[in-house]
Amino acid sequence: MEGKLYGVGVGPGEAELMTIKAKRILDQVPIIAVPVKSIGEDSTALNIIKEIIDIKEKEILEVEFSMDKNKEKREASRKNAINLIKDKLKEGKDIAMITLGDVSIYSTYMYINNSIKEAGYLTEIIPGITSFSAIAAKAQISLAEGNETLxxxxxxKDNTNLAEIFRSYDNVVMMKAAGSIKNINQCLEENFKDYSALVASKCGFEDEYIGKVDLERENSYFTTMIIKKGGTK
Amino acid sequence: MEGKLYGVGVGPGEAELMTIKAKRILDQVPIIAVPVKSIGEDSTALNIIKEIIDIKEKEILEVEFSMDKNKEKREASRKNAINLIKDKLKEGKDIAMITLGDVSIYSTYMYINNSIKEAGYLTEIIPGITSFSAIAAKAQISLAEGNETLxxxxxxKDNTNLAEIFRSYDNVVMMKAAGSIKNINQCLEENFKDYSALVASKCGFEDEYIGKVDLERENSYFTTMIIKKGGTK
Known part of the structure; x- marks a missing residue:
């Protein structure tokens, strides 16, 4: 019988924030597929699960998702990833591909899932804690209450819609915000005195920062801003 | 020493979608606080944790959040809830208050957390899987990819902004949508032929429904719609 592919959200960084189901699936599969930008690269998702899952007896299958500017190279890399996975499934082995945070929110896994599913294999997705839920929990703030919108x-990429977004929504989560903090802060200071902004960088990791906007700070790629009308309560 | 209050997200309905951390906290506290609209009411959150947590030796503290139309009655009920919790914390007992889904997304727990924290007690929040992540996982669709917005x-409550929302966002999650499915569907059919809509009712429960819009169907309070530009991939 052919193997099954699982897409497993491992949560935002703290190993204990994996679900019981994610742990069970990872414990039971013989192969863990790890998406990387280039083979041999350190994987944050793999480092997280290592704290809870015994991977000694498992096959770790690195799956390259090239971020090359050349579209053909990116597509060739994805095709190759799908073929690697199919070969293992044909051998009857179950595979769990791990992904940071939740699988449905900005994860490249969905592309793999759809291709494998269309090819007739069984697939299943295990959701994970999103980075924004984890940040809100750490900061002890809500993302939306009552009839508020999020x-x-x-x-x-540009600043043109920013004011409109803040005007239309009670709360805004700005992901991958590291390069935009200055723009966002300026927009808020000029137009929205009653808003509060929280910056969270690498939430759940040892070098996390959760606090006010600090324009001097160098922030990691994993930086999120939470902006709330009327301030954080 | 005074006790500590934990706000624990128990996820969307499937007990295994609780995090390892949520299970650990619930295993270790002597008191589990259960928010109810009226004392004696059946609690979905409590039913979920019962599948995984042994509650025989625990004190179950029902905490009433009145939904009375009278504002004073609602406030009196909240004050009473806070006093109940404070009394237990003063006795040095840790309490975990459970909440469906994630704590930061439309949960009444945040009100309690803030009051207890302001009164000088220790509080901690454990995030949970949101209903929309669980629905997306079950339906094997993404909520946002690449540069898409959500x-x-x-x-x-009314239909006036609906078209604008769908125009401004790539993907929309409409929560507590049971009463609005007809309006939403009409708006999509009239203005957005290239959109797809998924209805999810009671995801993770035995009587779940995940599928296309069915205007004949009676949907539960826990009904969500996911609307995607260009259709679900």
């Missing part, structure tokens, strides 16, 4: 926005 | 919107 917008989840990835890295802002 | 809006989380609670029950729509």
């Amino acid at each position: 917008a989840i926005i990835p890295a802002v | 809006a989380i919107i609670p029950a729509v």
Whole structure:
């Protein structure tokens, strides 16, 4: 019988924030697929599960998702990833591909899932704690209450819509915000005195920062801003 | 020494979708606080944890959050809840208050947390899997990819902003949507032929429904719609 592919969200960084189901699946599969930008690269998701899962007896299958500017190279890399996985599934082995945070929010896993599913294999997705839920928990603030609305926005490339977003939504989670903090802060200071902004960098890791905007600070790629109308309560 | 209050997200319905941390905290506290609309009411959150946590030796503290139309009655009920919790904390007992899904997304727990924290007690929040992550996982769709945006919107009371929301966001999660499915569907059919809509009712429970819009169907209070530009991939 052919193997099954699981997409497993391992949560935002703290190993204990994995679900019981994620742990069970990772304990039971013989192969753990680890998405990397280039083979041999250190994987944050793998480091997280190592704290809880015994991977000694498992096959770790590095799966390259090239971020090359050349589209053909990126597509060739994805095709190769899918073929690697298919070969193992054909051998009857179950595979769990791990992904940081939740699988449905900005994860490249969905592309693999759809291709494998369309090829007729069984697939299953195990959701994970999102970075924004973990940050809100750490900071002890809500993301939305009562009838409030919430917008989840990835890295802002330009500043044109920013004021409109803040005007339309009670709360805004700005993901991959490291490069945009200055713009966002300026927009808030100029237009929205009653807003509060929280910056969270590498939440759940040893070098995490959760606090006010600090324009002097060098922030990691994993930086999120939470902006709330009327301030954080 | 005074006790500590934990706010624990127990996830969307499937007991195994609790985090390892949530299980550890619930295993270790002597008191589990259960928010209810009226004393004696059946609690979905309590039913979920019962599958995994041995509650025989625990004190179950029902905490009433009145939904009475009278504001004074609602406030009196909240004050009473806070006093109940404070009394136990003063006795040096740790308490975990359970909440469905994630603690930061539309949970009444935050009100309790802030009051208890302001009164000088230790508080900690354990995030949970949100209903929309669980639904996306079950339906094997993404909520946001690449540079896409995501809006989380609670029950729509009127139809005026609906088209604008769908125009501004790549993906929209409409929570507590049971009463609005007809309006939403009409708006999509009239304005957005390239959108797809998924209805999820009681995801993770035995009587779950995840599928297309069915205007004949009676949906539960726990109904969510996921609307994606260009259809679900």
